[in-house]
Amino acid sequence: MAFSAIRPLDKPVKLYRFLSSDDTSAFCHKVTAALNAGWDLHGGPTYAFDAANGVMRCGQAVVKDAPGTYSPDIKLGEQ
Numbered sequence: 001m002a003f004s005a006i007r008p009l010d011k012p013v014k015l016y017r018f019l020s021s022d023d024t025s026a027f028c029h030k031v032t033a034a035l036n037a038g039w040d041l042h043g044g045p046t047y048a049f050d051a052a053n054g055v056m057r058c059g060q061a062v063v064k065d066a067p068g069t070y071s072p073d074i075k076l077g078e079q
Helices: 025-036
Strands: 013-022 040-050 055-066
Touching (some): 025 055
């Protein structure tokens, strides 16, 4: 059986976003807003020191299935 890169029309496209921000409550609100907009956590959070700015930074990947086909023009934050 040959591999096909063509997606069936009824199969949703998987979207990926990486959310990041300084370690403040704003980051938690950003992740909470994404979860309530239908995004799912993907892996664990990251936490690192930003030496250039002297602050801790947080990151979290999120994914979501959406109708349609992928295009680099998709505004991920609006999904």
